Amino acid sequence: MAALTFQLKHTDVQSKARAGVITTDHGKILTPIFMPVGTAGSVKAVTQQQLKDEIKAQIILSNTYHLYLRPGTSVLEQAGGLHQFNGWGNPILADSGGYQVFSLAENRKIKEEGVLFQSHIDGSRHMFTPENVMDIQRSIGADIIMAFDECVAYPCEYKYARDSMLLTHRWLDRCFSRLNETPDRFGYTQNLFPIVQGGTYADLRKESCEYVTSKQATGNAIGGLSVGEPEEMMYELTALCTENLPEDKPRYLMGVGTPWNILECISLGIDMFDCVMPTRNGRNGMLFTTQGVINIKNKKWSTDFSPIDEDLPCETSQYYTKAYLRHLVVANEILALQIASIQNLAFYLWLVTEARKHIVAGDFASWKSLTLEIIKQRL
Amino acid sequence: MAALTFQLKHTDVQSKARAGVITTDHGKILTPIFMPVGTAGSVKAVTQQQLKDEIKAQIILSNTYHLYLRPGTSVLEQAGGLHQFNGWGNPILADSGGYQVFSLAENRKIKEEGVLFQSHIDGSRHMFTPENVMDIQRSIGADIIMAFDECVAYPCEYKYARDSMLLTHRWLDRCFSRLNETPDRFGYTQNLFPIVQGGTYADLRKESCEYVTSKQATGNAIGGLSVGEPEEMMYELTALCTENLPEDKPRYLMGVGTPWNILECISLGIDMFDCVMPTRNGRNGMLFTTQGVINIKNKKWSTDFSPIDEDLPCETSQYYTKAYLRHLVVANEILALQIASIQNLAFYLWLVTEARKHIVAGDFASWKSLTLEIIKQRL
Numbered sequence: 001m002a003a004l005t006f007q008l009k010h011t012d013v014q015s016k017a018r019a020g021v022i023t024t025d026h027g028k029i030l031t032p033i034f035m036p037v038g039t040a041g042s043v044k045a046v047t048q049q050q051l052k053d054e055i056k057a058q059i060i061l062s063n064t065y066h067l068y069l070r071p072g073t074s075v076l077e078q079a080g081g082l083h084q085f086n087g088w089g090n091p092i093l094a095d096s097g098g099y100q101v102f103s104l105a106e107n108r109k110i111k112e113e114g115v116l117f118q119s120h121i122d123g124s125r126h127m128f129t130p131e132n133v134m135d136i137q138r139s140i141g142a143d144i145i146m147a148f149d150e151c152v153a154y155p156c157e158y159k160y161a162r163d164s165m166l167l168t169h170r171w172l173d174r175c176f177s178r179l180n181e182t183p184d185r186f187g188y189t190q191n192l193f194p195i196v197q198g199g200t201y202a203d204l205r206k207e208s209c210e211y212v213t214s215k216q217a218t219g220n221a222i223g224g225l226s227v228g229e230p231e232e233m234m235y236e237l238t239a240l241c242t243e244n245l246p247e248d249k250p251r252y253l254m255g256v257g258t259p260w261n262i263l264e265c266i267s268l269g270i271d272m273f274d275c276v277m278p279t280r281n282g283r284n285g286m287l288f289t290t291q292g293v294i295n296i297k298n299k300k301w302s303t304d305f306s307p308i309d310e311d312l313p314c315e316t317s318q319y320y321t322k323a324y325l326r327h328l329v330v331a332n333e334i335l336a337l338q339i340a341s342i343q344n345l346a347f348y349l350w351l352v353t354e355a356r357k358h359i360v361a362g363d364f365a366s367w368k369s370l371t372l373e374i375i376k377q378r379l
Numbered sequence: 380m381a382a383l384t385f386q387l388k389h390t391d392v393q394s395k396a397r398a399g400v401i402t403t404d405h406g407k408i409l410t411p412i413f414m415p416v417g418t419a420g421s422v423k424a425v426t427q428q429q430l431k432d433e434i435k436a437q438i439i440l441s442n443t444y445h446l447y448l449r450p451g452t453s454v455l456e457q458a459g460g461l462h463q464f465n466g467w468g469n470p471i472l473a474d475s476g477g478y479q480v481f482s483l484a485e486n487r488k489i490k491e492e493g494v495l496f497q498s499h500i501d502g503s504r505h506m507f508t509p510e511n512v513m514d515i516q517r518s519i520g521a522d523i524i525m526a527f528d529e530c531v532a533y534p535c536e537y538k539y540a541r542d543s544m545l546l547t548h549r550w551l552d553r554c555f556s557r558l559n560e561t562p563d564r565f566g567y568t569q570n571l572f573p574i575v576q577g578g579t580y581a582d583l584r585k586e587s588c589e590y591v592t593s594k595q596a597t598g599n600a601i602g603g604l605s606v607g608e609p610e611e612m613m614y615e616l617t618a619l620c621t622e623n624l625p626e627d628k629p630r631y632l633m634g635v636g637t638p639w640n641i642l643e644c645i646s647l648g649i650d651m652f653d654c655v656m657p658t659r660n661g662r663n664g665m666l667f668t669t670q671g672v673i674n675i676k677n678k679k680w681s682t683d684f685s686p687i688d689e690d691l692p693c694e695t696s697q698y699y700t701k702a703y704l705r706h707l708v709v710a711n712e713i714l715a716l717q718i719a720s721i722q723n724l725a726f727y728l729w730l731v732t733e734a735r736k737h738i739v740a741g742d743f744a745s746w747k748s749l750t751l752e753i754i755k756q757r758l
Binding site for chain 2 (some may be wrong): 040041042044045046047048049066069070071074075078079084085086087155250287302303305315316318320321324326327330331334335338339361
């Protein structure tokens, strides 16, 4: 089958926002796009049918670290890869596990060779190297796979950030070497996206962009942002990266963010996003809607019998009322987790779909400022 | 609107199994029927759409005790009743709260007037009487409402069982009086089903059946079984009750039971069932399937990529594999709860639907013995 391609359809005249089409062996993805996070091969509290029919997800994300620990590569290989295993026949992106391993803090040790870590499940010891992560990625079989990188914390001293970036670059070379030595396992192409690092230092970010660009990958990612730095700094560094990454390849900003972060970063030239926020916050009773942000636990919703989000093109959001959802949350009913997750993900997908429409229509900037005002307000 | 009616369509020649049609103001119910339990107005981990489309539920059950505590009658009244509140437009049966209150053990006190109890949520003190339970039932607005009764534990001494039965009978009169004094609140008819009690004593059960029959209700229930007594005793008492309850009214055996309990009790002349077993056991990884019982946590399923239940007419059961569901259970994914609950409820609904077909076709007895052999086996 064929490597991932990216067609740039429209570029906004007032910003760097773009509308494009990514083509993978499992189908097309219209950009800008948000990718629901399905860490362990399941988007939490959402069925694959709901992902397709209600949320209208085009691509979902999974995580190498979690899938390596459970169910393990042997099961995934016997299943014929993750697409077969979880029944999601559309595109999948698999994160490398770098971020998760570094999040283990006390329980990992970084070396040139790779990272020694202890499982968060049973404390068992494992090592991730660029090579074995690529091997695991082969077993998972995602359409887009991420390079194994080090993601530094914020704040981070210049020297550490630089050394770490250089390590990430050396690991990137090793990722490409290993991937090129090994065949696609399930008959379709897996595309490796390198990750720009460099902490909050503009010169390092620029250097990293140049290194990443030199690899001529089918798409490029920006990592290590939205890790605690001020929002303005995140936007500045994102802008710097998009200026220094190829225009003709999709740009993926990892782990970002709020709906307003996403609109701002679309205007800076980002094409792909992922974040646990819609599902995690949804499970905690925080709803993103086309009218603004709702804390559904608030007593004021207890007799509001209007639909959760009447204007959202999602059956669940129109079918259930705010009062019923509040009751389910208060009564600790599992259905609350399902409805809130569907609402928030459907909202994120609606947001990027609307953004794309307005990029194509040429009125993205005015739509964005109007929309931001509405969706940011607390109801 | 009109009171509940029951049409008896077929009676099996080799057993007392019956096929019928119950008509309520929210639609028809083909019997024998299993009613999924939605205690707090939601069948746990299942959406209303899945209840209709996948499980093919015809009527669901809710609980007065839980709805009274949360969201409370004021919210339910403002919503226009439970049907409006939870969006389930089809028939609903509401249990009286008697069973729940008596389950509170230490935290309740039974008097002639009613039962004093403490909320399991916040320890607040409340009193249920036949009168206020009927008032709460009016606010909930279920199509079928249950009398407020005392459900005795097993074992229970004769004197206690008799006194308790007589109290239940006096309360039954008070339920009917109060209901007759109060109008339907939401424009459709609510039907009160009396409950036969009497512990495990044949003479008391017979006496209770006679008393209940004298009330000429639109349907009758048998309570206080499946509370720990031997299975054979439960069948004997059920048979005694169905012999002593009117043929031309639906008979509801409360809280029963396993799939095999249900088939046996259908053959004894029971028309309606409810039980938390399919959802509760599903959440613990126990699956009822058309091929037998599965403990999905068992390692043997980790690479079984066959559908969960290929022969069950339910998309979820055919779409997801045993290996994927096992992974979700092991990884504590919420989706596991959803899939397992749908599988088990769809199986229960399939079972009663098949039973009905075979009652109508005249081969219920042979189908039942063949089916029991298959579905009881441990896979």
